[in-house]
Amino acid sequence: MIASWELAMIVFSAVIVTIYGIVVGLFLLGVDRKLAAHMQARVGPPIRQPFIDLRKLLIKENVVPDNAIAWIFNLAPVVALASSIVILLYLPIGSIYPPLGAYGDLILVMYLLTIPALCMVAGGFASGSPYASVGAQREMVTMIAYEFPLAIVVVAVAWRLAAAGIQDPFTLGSIAAHPIWSVAGPLGIVGGLLLLLVMAVVTPAELSRIPFDTQEAETELAGGLLVEYSGKNLAMFYLSQGVKTLVMAAIAVAVFIPWNLSSIVTLPEGVALVADLLFFLGKVILVMFLSVSLVRVAMARFQINRVVSVFWIYLGLIGLVGLLLLMADAALPAAGVLA
Amino acid sequence: MKLTRSFNRSLWAFHFNSGSCNGCEIEIVAAITPRYDPERFGIKLVGTPRHADVLVITGPVVKKMKDRLLRVYAQMPEPKVVMCVGTCGISGGVFYDSYNLEGPVDEVIPVDVYVPGCPPRPEAIIHGVVKALEKLERIQGGGR
Numbered sequence: 001m002i003a004s005w006e007l008a009m010i011v012f013s014a015v016i017v018t019i020y021g022i023v024v025g026l027f028l029l030g031v032d033r034k035l036a037a038h039m040q041a042r043v044g045p046p047i048r049q050p051f052i053d054l055r056k057l058l059i060k061e062n063v064v065p066d067n068a069i070a071w072i073f074n075l076a077p078v079v080a081l082a083s084s085i086v087i088l089l090y091l092p093i094g095s096i097y098p099p100l101g102a103y104g105d106l107i108l109v110m111y112l113l114t115i116p117a118l119c120m121v122a123g124g125f126a127s128g129s130p131y132a133s134v135g136a137q138r139e140m141v142t143m144i145a146y147e148f149p150l151a152i153v154v155v156a157v158a159w160r161l162a163a164a165g166i167q168d169p170f171t172l173g174s175i176a177a178h179p180i181w182s183v184a185g186p187l188g189i190v191g192g193l194l195l196l197l198v199m200a201v202v203t204p205a206e207l208s209r210i211p212f213d214t215q216e217a218e219t220e221l222a223g224g225l226l227v228e229y230s231g232k233n234l235a236m237f238y239l240s241q242g243v244k245t246l247v248m249a250a251i252a253v254a255v256f257i258p259w260n261l262s263s264i265v266t267l268p269e270g271v272a273l274v275a276d277l278l279f280f281l282g283k284v285i286l287v288m289f290l291s292v293s294l295v296r297v298a299m300a301r302f303q304i305n306r307v308v309s310v311f312w313i314y315l316g317l318i319g320l321v322g323l324l325l326l327m328a329d330a331a332l333p334a335a336g337v338l339a
Numbered sequence: 340m341k342l343t344r345s346f347n348r349s350l351w352a353f354h355f356n357s358g359s360c361n362g363c364e365i366e367i368v369a370a371i372t373p374r375y376d377p378e379r380f381g382i383k384l385v386g387t388p389r390h391a392d393v394l395v396i397t398g399p400v401v402k403k404m405k406d407r408l409l410r411v412y413a414q415m416p417e418p419k420v421v422m423c424v425g426t427c428g429i430s431g432g433v434f435y436d437s438y439n440l441e442g443p444v445d446e447v448i449p450v451d452v453y454v455p456g457c458p459p460r461p462e463a464i465i466h467g468v469v470k471a472l473e474k475l476e477r478i479q480g481g482g483r
Binding site: 037042043044052061226 | 346348373387418
C-alpha cells in the first residue's frame, strides 16, 4: 500500500519531471539543430528555436480532416507526450534516484518506449490520408525491427550483472550503481562496447531520425505519419519528440555511462546535486551528438526493407556476439580457464 | 487574427509548383543552401501544407493544377501567407497566351508577396520572405 504522503511526493515529482523533460527536451532539439548546422558550415538557428517553433504551432489553426477518426486523431498526440514523460519518471537524472524507480525496471521502460511509437501509428491510421497510412505501416515495421537488438542489449547487461551476484539486475538503480565496465573483465568490456554500438544505432531509429526516418520521409511521404497534423496536435508530437530524445539519451547514460561527478570528486551537498545535474546534461548532449546529430548529417535515409535487415541481421548478430562475449567473460574465470 | 512575435521567427514554407519550368525551383533550392542558410531565421521547407505557414508558388497556374492549388491552399492552417515566385506566376510570363493557362496565381488564390524575375535570384527570394515578415508584422500591429 502506498502511503498518502508518498503519493503526494510522486505527484509533486511528476510535475517537476514534466517541466524538466519538456524544457530539456526542447533544448536538446535546439542543440541538435545548432550542431548539425555547424557541421554543414552554417550558422544555424538559435538554440531556443524549438521554443519559438512550439509557440508558433500553438497559435496555428488545429485542423482535423473530415475523413479522420477525430477522437483517435486528437488523443494520439496527448498520449504520446504523456507516455514519453512517464518513462522519465523511471530513469535516474544525475544523482537523483528516479521517483518511480522502486516500481519499475528496465523491462518496463522498454515496453513504455513502444507507446509513443504506437500512438504515432494510431494517429497516422486515424488521419485518413494514404501518406499517413504508409507512414504508420513503416513505423510498425521499424518498431518490430529495432525491438530485437534493444532487447538483446537490455538482457545482456542485466544478465552480466546478475552473474556478478548483484541484486535486482534489471532495476535502473542497480544498473546505474554498478556500471557494466566495472563488473566485467576484458572480454566483457569488448562485449559491452559492441552492445554500446547496438544501442547507438537503435537510438536514431527509436527517435525516427535519419537514417531510420523512413516513416516520416518528407521527400517520399510528405511527412508520413504527421502529414495531417497541424497546430496544437503537431506541437504535442514536437514536444514528445523532444522528451523522447532526452529519454533515449538518459537510458544510454544510465546503462553505459552512469558515473556522477560527485562520486569522482568530493563536493559539498548542494553543489554536488547541481554539478551532477549539469554533468548528466553534458553526458546526454554527448550521447545525442554521437548517435543522432553526427549520424543524421553524415548519412542518407535507408530504404524501409534495408532498415529491417540492418537491425535483424547485422545489429542482431553484433548484439548476440556482445552477449556471448559477456557470457564467456562470466563463465571462463569461473571454470578456471582464465585466472 | 492575433499573432505573437514567435510567428515570424519560425516560418515553415511549403513549395508548390503550379506549372513552372523548374527554373524557379532551382533558385529556391539555391536559397536554402548553406551559403544563404535561411534556417538561422527559423525558415525551413516542410513536406506537407498542414505544417506550413508560407505557401511558395512557382509558375503560372495551368488548367489541371487549378483545383490542386485551391485544395492545397485550403489545407493550410490559418494564419498563412502566400508568396508567388517568378514572373510566370505574376503575369503568365512567356506563357501568357497559352491555351493551357488558367491565369496568373492571383486570379486563383490571394497572393501576399510577389518576387519577380525569370528566375529570381536567391537574394530576391530571401528579400521576398523579408517582405512577407513585414506584412506579418503589420498584421500583428493590427491585432494588438
